[in-house]
Amino acid sequence: MESKVIFLDIDGTLTLPGQNEPPKSAIRAIKKARERGHYVFLCTGRSYGMLLPLLKYDFDGIIASAGSYVEYQNEVLVNCPVTEEKKHLAMETLKENGIFRTVECMDGSYTDEEFKDFLRAHSHEGNNSELLRWREQIEQSLNVFPMKEYKGQPVYKIIVVCSSQAQLKKPREVLEDDFVFSISGQDEYGFINGELINKRFHKGKALRLMCGHLGIPISESIAFGDSINDKEMLEIAGLSICMENGQEQVKKIADEVCPSVLEDGIWHAFFKHKLIEN
Known part of the structure; x- marks a missing residue:
């Protein structure tokens, strides 16, 4: 064969x-x-x-x-990895539109802690407490660290989480020339998940x-x-x-x-x- x-x-x-x-x-x-x-x-x-x-x-x-x-x-x-210029533009644009970010680097990944803070504050709503537990398990098993520990290492991909497609409108306008938006619809927890992938x-x-x-x-x-x-x-x-x-x-x-x-x-x-x- x-x-x-x-x-x-x-x-x-x-x-x-x-x-x-x-x-x-x-x-x-x-x-x-x-x-x-x-x-x-x-x-x-x-x-x-x-x-x-x-x-x-x-x-x-x-x-x-x-x-x-x-x-x-x-x-x-x-x-x-993504160029420094494109990385900076993506990070700022996503933050300005209330989108939670996780950057993936060679040594691990770094995530906005604000998402977990949001889940903790709304733990009584829907499946938020379940999602919080799942996120914490994922971060522990996959070398995911708080964004405050990020020291500017090269970034290969950016994971995004937000609550509505409307939040992605402006980032798409600004970033789609350089990134593919691989976005899933609302998941079982009510959030939209996706990835920004270097278009090359x-x-x-x-x-x-x-x-x-x-x-x-x-x-x-x-x-x-x-x-x-x-x-x-x-x-x-x-x-x-x-x-x-x-x-x-x-x-x-x-x-x-x-x-x-x-x-x-x-x-x-x-x-x-x-x-x-x-």
């Missing part, structure tokens, strides 16, 4: 969102696929610092920060770059994802697979849907497409 190049999103695909431990079946499937000569890459929106706990498992390389940092077997192929990069471009580096046609690539920030990767891959727990709009983009993270979806899809044997 010819070698395939497999790209795995992390949160919601390889692991539950915000967690660092894949199902044992997924770990076994990755190991067996690599033993059969296939290449397996992490392809994530997470920054390098946020994915470090997963590197105890063997991968051929990583695509981090939605494609603006790329490694193959410890060789850095792409390392392009996305997961799909990184997929294309890696296939070219390996000398393997894109038609021999397989991409797994679950959310809208996987869109370009799924559109470009030879075969695109969305997790059953993924967003409905992403399932429409993908060629097929596999079982969820908790139902050993990665293993089932690897077996179905003969990347591994039973």
